[in-house]
Amino acid sequence: MTNQTLLSTHGLRKSYGKRDAKFEALRGINLEIKQGESVAIVGKSGSGKSTLMHLLALLDRPTKGEIHLNGENTSKLRQRKLNHLRNKEFGFVFQSFFMNANDSVLNNVILPLKIDGVGRRERKQRAMHALKIVGLETKAKNKAKDLSGGQKQRVCIARAIVNNPKVIFADEPTGNLDSATGAKIEDILFNLNQEHGITLIVVTHDQELADKCQRQIHIADGHVASDKEGALIEDDKATREIEVYEEEPDEEEGDEEYHEDDDDDEENEEIIDRFLDDENADSDGDGFIDNNTQPHITHVKSKGSK
């Protein structure tokens, strides 16, 4: 672990839409994230925390301001170079996993290496190694859709680390999992952070998860509301509870959130089973092929119109 600055932002702004419909998601963010840190980005829905993560992960370009990666200003880089950086330096773990449900576990893990053009033999070796780290090497040949939610997220972590990234961006990594399974995933992620020195940037609502991070950055209305090392004091926890409460009637989240809750309920019913045997296959089919049907697309459209 070093104290070298990995990512820094300078006056980061992001707005969507034009004139009257203009919406400012980020209104000037200045941050510095050091290599080897574990950082939680916390904030209520619409606070801009996801937008911030997208910008940090070079998935989107800021309207104003700069992001420096390893001291290099990324806004001057061409799209090709950005793609390459994402492929080489970053790993992604998503709430809804995003896997090719009908493909094998191994092929799902291989994807970043395939995009990078790594040869067949080498990528298989590296993928098997990554699966070993998350303890799923025996499931390599299984279809992704036959795994339980926890196993799926472990496959996604394997996919995130297969290219030896400097940073893992985890967007609500435990959001779709019951608490026991979620804890396991958290353990793996923090182990990667501590043992392998991979910088961990977690976007989450989950205060318990945020508390485990070395540093918590609270985002509110597009600003950094607080940026603290270590666990939050009681006052902040209280604030957070209100945030969660406010979030419930949020229109934008509508169907999707409800659907996700549904999944959680189903999973909760199976918690006992899972305690007995974590490898127990879960048939709720959360692989993204299953999820990406019409309701999701209308959801995206309604988002775009804001």
Place this chain on the structure above:
Amino acid sequence: MKALDIIHDANANLLRNKMRSFLTILAIFIGSFVIILSSGINAGVNDFVDKQMNSVGGDGYLEMMNTAASEQVMQMFSQEVKEYNEPNKDENTDFFITEKQLEEARKIDGVKSVDAFKSASVEYIKLKDGDKRYKLNLNLVPRGNLDMDLSAGRKADPDAKEYEIIIPQNLAKSLGFDNPEDAIDKTVQIGVPGTIACYTAIKRADCITLLDAKVVGIQAPGIMAMGGSRANLSLWNKINEINNEGMPAENNSATQATADVDPEKVDEIKEKLKDIGLTAMSVEDEVGQIKTFFDAVLAVLTIFGGIALLAAAIGIINTLLMSVQERTREIGLDKALGMSNFRVFLNFALEAIMLGFWGSVFGIAVSVGIGQAINVFTHNGILKDLPTFTLVIFTPQNLITITLIIMLIALIAGVLPARKASKKDPIDALRYE
């Protein structure tokens, strides 16, 4: 991402929705099948016409008549009334071709040789030791390095001293040779009438001279050479000599001429020959009509195939648009993990190309199979008399060209969906909050 990976993924993605891919491929298959089969028939007809053309003289072969004579022949088939134009004094209004005309014809650029030949009339042909006599229709063996459509033996040598003859296969059969090979080197006799002799003879047989000739080749049955035998020059001249025994020499002039010319300049040479009063016909002129007919039929078939392909292309667009829609999140993930827009474009474009490829591969497999069946069927049926006519011929070049064209059409169809996929914003595609 390596090329092999992309191709492999494209095929794997097609297999994800088997029924949909299959139906799209089926649509392409219908179009490609029609086009491949009609191109096969086109090749078959062309091959046959080429063989036929060679059997009567090939590319650089012209048959010439004095224009006055050819006009008289034409007049017999025409109902058109023509105004009389008084010819120049030195114009050749005769049936005969004059030495002067031949001299001028030889001087034309691109003309390699000109052979004038006098008329030769024959009565019948029979085996030397046989009785059965058959009517004979005799022509001259054309000069030049021509590939005749022979089913046995060789081409007669136009300059040989010996009397050589090529007879059609069906005549050989009537003469008793079921196997064309058996007729080679056999001696036949040709009954040649003497014009004066027959004027005075009491019985027709009394004025017929029997001439021995050696069969050197058997002409395969064809549309152009049906029933026509061919003599070499020495046999032809001997027949002319017998015909004209006792006749004044000036009545025995050349009425026809053949020319061996540069195939590239045929049209030009024909124009120049016209200026010296000779009407020339190339084999293309004769075979052209048959070819035009086939060409028209095949053009219509090809247009139908093209329309089917056009509809199939729209099917490809439709299939891929659905695929792009369904795989929005996957595209988002690919892009988040560093896949470039161009790669995403390439992935979908290649899926389109693979649809075209498989459609055309199935098209080839089925058309080659059906083509063979048609060939067997026609050989035993309507084309029984034309064994050298293979109706459907597939050449690797043709099949590869058609496959490439279909893949190109598929690629063009794939551009719209592939662009749509490549322009997806990874964040929008992945948004799940």
